[in-house]
Amino acid sequence: QRFMGRENQTWMSEFILLGLSSDWETQVSLFVLFLAMYLVTVLGNFLIILLIRLDSRLHTPMYFFLSVLSFVDICYTNSTVPQMLLHFLSARKSIPFHSCVFQLYVSLAMGSTEFFLLGAMAYDRYVAVCHPLHYTAIMHGGLCLGLAAGCLVAGLSNSLMQAIIIFQLPLCGNVINHFACEMLAVLRLACVDISFNKVMVAISGFLVIMLPCFLVLFSYARIVAAILHIRSAQGRRKAFTTCTSHLTVVSMCFGTAIFTYMRPVSGSTAEQEKMVALFYAVVTPMLNPLIYSLRNKDVIGALGRVVGKFSEKR
Structure with missing residues (x-):
C-alpha cells in the first residue's frame, strides 16, 4: 500500500476540492457575500498601509507593526x-498539484507570521x-525591523518544514474535503500512519501559537498592573485604549487557533476545520483594519x- 501510495503521488497532477457547498444557489450567494468581504479586506488593509506610509505622525513602532500586519x-x-471565489462559479473545483503545495505553504506561512x-x-x-520614558530608545527602528523580519522568517520556516513533511507522504486520493489546500485536510x-505528522502539528502549534500567546499574556499582565498604578482615571483610560484594539484581534486569533490546532488531529471534524x-x-483579515x-x-x-x-490639489 505504501508503494502504491507513492506511485499514485507521482502521477497525481491535481486535487479536487469539495468546497463549502454543492448547491448552486448557495454557492452563488456565498460568492456574492465573500466577494464583498474580500474587497473590503484588500481595500481596508491597503488603505491602512497607505495612510501609515503617507502620514508622518503615524511613523511610530505601533503603526509600523500594524502596516506589516x-x-x-x-x-x-x-x-x-480568489481561488475559492472562482470555484463557487465552477462545476469542476480542481487545483494543480504544485499550486496546492504553494497555497498550503503561503497560507500556513502568513498565518504563522x-x-x-x-x-x-x-x-x-x-x-x-x-x-x-524609554519607549523610543527601546523600540528603535532597528529593533522593529528585526522583530518584523524575525516573525516573517519564523513563519516561512515553520511552513516550509510542514509542507515538506506533508507532501512527502504517500497520498491515496486527490479529493480534499475543504475549499483550499489546508494542512489538516491534506x-x-x-x-x-501519520502519528509523526500529528506530533509535528502539535509541536508546531505550541511554538507558533502558544509561545506568542504566553508572550501576549505576560505583556498584558504587566500592562494591567502598570495601568492600575496610574492614579488619574483619565490616565488609566488613555493607557488602556492604546491596547484594546490589539487585545480584540489577539483574542479572536489565538482563541480560534488554540481551539483548532492544539487538539488532536482526530479531535476536529472537516466541517469545523x-x-x-x-x-x-476572510473574517480576521477584514476585521483587522476595521x-x-x-x-x-x-x-x-x-x-x-x-x-x-487630495481635495486641495484638485
Missing part, C-alpha cells in the same frame, strides 16, 4: 480567497505602557488629513 493579511487572504507578529505587537504595547489523504479556515482567510481604524483616532485623523490634501 496589514501586508500579511493581504497575502494571507490572496492565497486562498501573524501569530508571531501579534506577540511582537504585545511587546511594543508593554514597553509603551510600562516604560514610556493530511487526511495520507494512506500511511473549514469554518476556522474561513474565519482566518478594528484598528474605527477605534483609533490617529488613523481616522490621518485619513481626514490625506483626503484633505
Whole structure:
C-alpha cells in the first residue's frame, strides 16, 4: 500500500476540492457575500498601509507593526480567497498539484507570521505602557525591523518544514474535503500512519501559537498592573485604549487557533476545520483594519488629513 501510495503521488497532477457547498444557489450567494468581504479586506488593509506610509505622525513602532500586519493579511487572504471565489462559479473545483503545495505553504506561512507578529505587537504595547520614558530608545527602528523580519522568517520556516513533511507522504486520493489546500485536510489523504505528522502539528502549534500567546499574556499582565498604578482615571483610560484594539484581534486569533490546532488531529471534524479556515482567510483579515481604524483616532485623523490634501490639489 505504501508503494502504491507513492506511485499514485507521482502521477497525481491535481486535487479536487469539495468546497463549502454543492448547491448552486448557495454557492452563488456565498460568492456574492465573500466577494464583498474580500474587497473590503484588500481595500481596508491597503488603505491602512497607505495612510501609515503617507502620514508622518503615524511613523511610530505601533503603526509600523500594524502596516506589516496589514501586508500579511493581504497575502494571507490572496492565497486562498480568489481561488475559492472562482470555484463557487465552477462545476469542476480542481487545483494543480504544485499550486496546492504553494497555497498550503503561503497560507500556513502568513498565518504563522501573524501569530508571531501579534506577540511582537504585545511587546511594543508593554514597553509603551510600562516604560514610556524609554519607549523610543527601546523600540528603535532597528529593533522593529528585526522583530518584523524575525516573525516573517519564523513563519516561512515553520511552513516550509510542514509542507515538506506533508507532501512527502504517500497520498491515496486527490479529493480534499475543504475549499483550499489546508494542512489538516491534506493530511487526511495520507494512506500511511501519520502519528509523526500529528506530533509535528502539535509541536508546531505550541511554538507558533502558544509561545506568542504566553508572550501576549505576560505583556498584558504587566500592562494591567502598570495601568492600575496610574492614579488619574483619565490616565488609566488613555493607557488602556492604546491596547484594546490589539487585545480584540489577539483574542479572536489565538482563541480560534488554540481551539483548532492544539487538539488532536482526530479531535476536529472537516466541517469545523473549514469554518476556522474561513474565519482566518476572510473574517480576521477584514476585521483587522476595521478594528484598528474605527477605534483609533490617529488613523481616522490621518485619513481626514490625506483626503484633505487630495481635495486641495484638485
